[in-house]
Amino acid sequence: MPSPKPRFKLQRNKKRERCFERGKLNELHxxxxxxxxxxxxxxxxxxxxxxxxxxxxxxxxxxxxxxxxxxxxxxxxxxxxxxxxxxxxxxxxxxxxxxxxxxxxxxxxxxxxxxxxxxxxxxxxxxxxxxxxxxxxxxxxxxxxxxxxxxxxxxxxxxxxxxKKLALRSGASSGDIIFVSGLLGGSIYGRHLKFIPRIKEANYLVSNYRINAMMDISDGLSLDLYRLCSASRTGAVIYEDLIPLSCDAKSLDEALNMGEDFELLFTLSSGEARRLIKHRGKTFTAIGEMRERKYGIRLISKEGKDKALEPRGYQHF
Amino acid sequence: MPSPKPRFKLQRNKKRERCFERGKLNELHxxxxxxxxxxxxxxxxxxxxxxxxxxxxxxxxxxxxxxxxxxxxxxxxxxxxxxxxxxxxxxxxxxxxxxxxxxxxxxxxxxxxxxxxxxxxxxxxxxxxxxxxxxxxxxxxxxxxxxxxxxxxxxxxxxxxxxKKLALRSGASSGDIIFVSGLLGGSIYGRHLKFIPRIKEANYLVSNYRINAMMDISDGLSLDLYRLCSASRTGAVIYEDLIPLSCDAKSLDEALNMGEDFELLFTLSSGEARRLIKHRGKTFTAIGEMRERKYGIRLISKEGKDKALEPRGYQHF
The missing domain is CATH 3.30.1330.10 (PurM-like, N-terminal domain)
Structure with missing residues (x-):
C-alpha cells in the first residue's frame, strides 16, 4: 500500500523542526x-x-x-x-x-x-x-x-x-504525607512480567481513607513523583532512608529511576496518615512530605544531606 | 530489556505447531x-x-x-x-x-x-x-x-x-434483501485515507427501518458477506450487475475483494427493503438476497451464470 515516494519524511530536519530527543521531560512535554x-x-x-x-x-x-x-x-x-x-x-x-x-x-x-x-x-x-x-x-x-x-x-x-472514591494526581497539598505501596526497584529483572496490579490495595485505601492524590509508579519514583507534583502544583521532599527497597534492587538509584514497579504513589493529610500507619504499617510506607511548589522536589540522603531530585525515570522519547 | 537467549522462539515449527498461514479463513478462525x-x-x-x-x-x-x-x-x-x-x-x-x-x-x-x-x-x-x-x-x-x-x-x-436500534451481524434471515451504502472498490488508491465513517447513514437506517443485520465492509465485500452469513447462519446470493462500482475501481474483482471501503453492509425484510428503495434509492443499493445456509454464498454473473463466491478479501494472516 505505501506509495514509492513519500511526501512526508520521518527524518530529522534540524533547521525546521524540533525533534523528539531523549531528555528529562520530553514525554511530559x-x-x-x-x-x-x-x-x-x-x-x-x-x-x-x-x-x-x-x-x-x-x-x-x-x-x-x-x-x-x-x-x-x-x-x-x-x-x-x-x-x-x-x-x-x-x-x-x-x-x-x-x-x-x-x-x-x-x-x-x-x-x-x-x-x-x-x-x-x-x-x-x-x-x-x-x-x-x-x-x-x-x-x-x-x-x-x-x-x-x-x-x-x-x-x-x-x-x-x-x-466519592475517585483519586486524581492533582489533589495533593503542601503538608500531605507521601506513601508508596510495596517495595521499589529492580522490577526490570523479572518482576515487571508478573506484578499484581494494586487494585485491592487501592480499593482498600479509597474505601477507608481520604486519599488526596494517587497514581501508579510505572516509570520510576523520581519521574512519577515529579508528575504528581506537577499535577498538584506542589513540591515534595522524600528521604532515602525511608524508601522501601525490593530485594531485586541493586541500588537506591534503581528504586528511584528504573521504572516498571507498578506500585501506588499517594498522599494523605497528616491525620489520615497516622491512621494508615497504625493500621497497615507494612503494606504502605511513608517516604516523605509534600511541600510548596517553590521548594521544588528534594531528596534527603542517609547522611542528612539535601539535594534536588531529578526526574530520571524511563521515558520513551 | 530483552534477555539474550529467548526461551520462546517465534519461529515456525512444522512438527509441533500449526502456524499462521495466509489462507481463506484463517483470521476468522x-x-x-x-x-x-x-x-x-x-x-x-x-x-x-x-x-x-x-x-x-x-x-x-x-x-x-x-x-x-x-x-x-x-x-x-x-x-x-x-x-x-x-x-x-x-x-x-x-x-x-x-x-x-x-x-x-x-x-x-x-x-x-x-x-x-x-x-x-x-x-x-x-x-x-x-x-x-x-x-x-x-x-x-x-x-x-x-x-x-x-x-x-x-x-x-x-x-x-x-x-431498540442495535444492529448485530447475526440477525439476518433467509429472504432478507442485502444492501450496501455508497460505492465499492478501489478505495486503496486513496479513498481509504479520507473516507467518511457512515455514522449518519447508519443512524438514519436504524432510526427509520428495522435493520436485521449490519456490519461495515472493511476487508472486502466477499469476505465481509461471508462473515455476516457466518454470524447469521445463512447463505446469500448477490448479483454482479447490482454491485455499485466506485469510479476508482478498476474491476469488479476490486469491489468484491480489495477491502478498505468502510461502507455499510446490511439486510432488511423485503417489505422494509421496498420502503428503503423508494425513499433513499441512491444512497443505498440492493445487491442480493439472503438464502438458507445450505445454499452457500453465490454470485450471479452479468451473463446470468451462477458460481460460488469465495471470501477473498484482505486478511492479515
Whole structure:
C-alpha cells in the first residue's frame, strides 16, 4: 500500500523542526502538547494527563478509560514467553484503573503479530491474559488482530469508580504525607512480567481513607513523583532512608529511576496518615512530605544531606 | 530489556505447531479461537466477534466498545502524511460504531512512534484526528505514547446505542434483501485515507427501518458477506450487475475483494427493503438476497451464470 515516494519524511530536519530527543521531560512535554490540542465536552471530568480518563456515568459513579501500548524490545523481550506478555499487557492497564481508586470491568486487546507467529502463541498469550482477568473480574470483550514485524499489544480497559472514591494526581497539598505501596526497584529483572496490579490495595485505601492524590509508579519514583507534583502544583521532599527497597534492587538509584514497579504513589493529610500507619504499617510506607511548589522536589540522603531530585525515570522519547 | 537467549522462539515449527498461514479463513478462525477462550459475565450482551462489543449500560441504552490497530506499511504508508494517518485511525474505529447503529462518545489513542519522529508529526496527526472528532462529537480523552520503529496506532472508541436500534451481524434471515451504502472498490488508491465513517447513514437506517443485520465492509465485500452469513447462519446470493462500482475501481474483482471501503453492509425484510428503495434509492443499493445456509454464498454473473463466491478479501494472516 505505501506509495514509492513519500511526501512526508520521518527524518530529522534540524533547521525546521524540533525533534523528539531523549531528555528529562520530553514525554511530559509531548503529553501537554497533545492535551493542548483537544477540546472536550462537559461529560469529560478529566481527560488526557492522569492515569485514566474520568467520564460522567451514573448518579454516583464515574466511568474510567485507559490504554497502554507494549512493544517487543521495549516493554518485554521474546524471552518472556507468551503467557507473561499477555499477563503484563493487561496488568499495566489494570494498574492505571487501580491508581484512580477504581475497579476494572471490560478490556479490549489489540495485537500485532508476525505472520510467522505460531498459532499456539495466541493460546498461551490468552492464558496469561485470562489468569489476571479472572482474578480481577475483567471481561475481555473484543480486540483486533494485525500483522506486524514486532509484537505490539495495546490493551484498553473500562472501569468504574464511586464518585466519592475517585483519586486524581492533582489533589495533593503542601503538608500531605507521601506513601508508596510495596517495595521499589529492580522490577526490570523479572518482576515487571508478573506484578499484581494494586487494585485491592487501592480499593482498600479509597474505601477507608481520604486519599488526596494517587497514581501508579510505572516509570520510576523520581519521574512519577515529579508528575504528581506537577499535577498538584506542589513540591515534595522524600528521604532515602525511608524508601522501601525490593530485594531485586541493586541500588537506591534503581528504586528511584528504573521504572516498571507498578506500585501506588499517594498522599494523605497528616491525620489520615497516622491512621494508615497504625493500621497497615507494612503494606504502605511513608517516604516523605509534600511541600510548596517553590521548594521544588528534594531528596534527603542517609547522611542528612539535601539535594534536588531529578526526574530520571524511563521515558520513551 | 530483552534477555539474550529467548526461551520462546517465534519461529515456525512444522512438527509441533500449526502456524499462521495466509489462507481463506484463517483470521476468522483465529478470532473464533480467541473467543473460545474467554468467559464473560452477564453484563456482556455481545463480546468478541461483531464490529463492537455490546455492554449493559442504562435502562434504554447499551455501551459499545471497539478498537482498531493500524500499522505503517500495512494500513498506510508514510506518503499518506500525518493528518491522513490520524484521520484514518479514528475513522476506522468510528466505522465500527456506525456498523452497530451507535453514536461515538469517547476515544483513546495509543501511538507508537520512532524516536527520530519530528514533534510536528504529532501536531499534524492530531489535526487529522480532531477534524473527524469534531465532526462526530467524539471526545479524545486519553492515550499512550511509545517508541516504535514503525508507526503503530491503536484507537479505542466508546459509544452508545439505543437498545431498540442495535444492529448485530447475526440477525439476518433467509429472504432478507442485502444492501450496501455508497460505492465499492478501489478505495486503496486513496479513498481509504479520507473516507467518511457512515455514522449518519447508519443512524438514519436504524432510526427509520428495522435493520436485521449490519456490519461495515472493511476487508472486502466477499469476505465481509461471508462473515455476516457466518454470524447469521445463512447463505446469500448477490448479483454482479447490482454491485455499485466506485469510479476508482478498476474491476469488479476490486469491489468484491480489495477491502478498505468502510461502507455499510446490511439486510432488511423485503417489505422494509421496498420502503428503503423508494425513499433513499441512491444512497443505498440492493445487491442480493439472503438464502438458507445450505445454499452457500453465490454470485450471479452479468451473463446470468451462477458460481460460488469465495471470501477473498484482505486478511492479515
Amino acid at each position: 509531548l503529553v501537554k502538547r497533545i492535551a493542548g490540542k483537544i477540546k472536550n465536552d462537559s461529560s469529560v471530568v478529566c481527560g488526557i494527563g492522569d492515569d485514566a480518563a474520568v467520564l460522567r456515568y451514573t448518579k454516583d459513579k464515574y466511568l474510567l478509560l485507559t490504554c497502554d501500548m507494549l512493544i517487543e524490545g521495549v516493554d518485554f523481550g521474546l524471552s518472556a514467553g507468551p503467557e507473561a506478555i499477555g499477563y503484563k499487557s493487561l496488568a499495566c492497564s489494570l494498574s492505571d484503573i487501580a491508581a484512580m481508586g477504581g475497579l476494572p470491568k471490560y478490556a479490549l486487546i489489540s495485537l500485532g503479530l508476525s505472520k510467522k507467529c505460531p498459532e499456539r502463541f495466541l493460546d498461551r498469550f490468552y492464558r496469561g491474559v485470562n489468569k489476571l482477568a479472572r482474578q480481577f473480574k475483567t471481561n475481555i470483550v473484543g480486540g483486533d488482530l494485525s500483522s506486524s514485524s514486532k509484537i505490539v499489544v495495546d490493551v484498553s480497559v473500562v472501569g468504574t469508580v464511586k464518585k | 483465529l478470532v473464533k479461537r480467541i473467543a473460545g477462550k474467554i468467559k464473560n459475565d452477564s453484563s456482556v450482551v455481545c463480546g468478541i466477534g461483531d464490529d463492537a462489543a455490546v455492554l449493559r449500560y442504562t435502562k434504554d441504552k447499551y455501551l459499545l466498545l471497539t478498537c482498531d490497530m493500524l500499522i505503517e506499511g500495512v494500513d498506510f504508508g508514510l506518503s499518506a502524511g500525518p493528518e491522513a494517518i490520524g484521520y484514518k485511525s479514528l475513522a476506522c474505529s468510528l466505522s465500527d460504531i456506525a456498523a452497530m447503529g451507535g453514536l461515538p462518545k469517547y476515544a483513546l489513542i495509543s501511538l507508537g512512534l520512532s524516536k527520530k519522529c519530528p514533534e510536528r508529526f504529532l501536531d499534524r496527526f492530531y489535526r487529522g484526528v480532531n477534524k473527524l472528532a469534531r465532526q462526530f462529537k467524539t471526545n479524545i480523552v486519553g492515550g499512550d505514547l511509545s517508541s516504535s520503529s514503525k508507526i503503530v496506532v491503536d484507537v479505542s472508541v466508546v459509544g452508545t446505542v439505543k437498545k
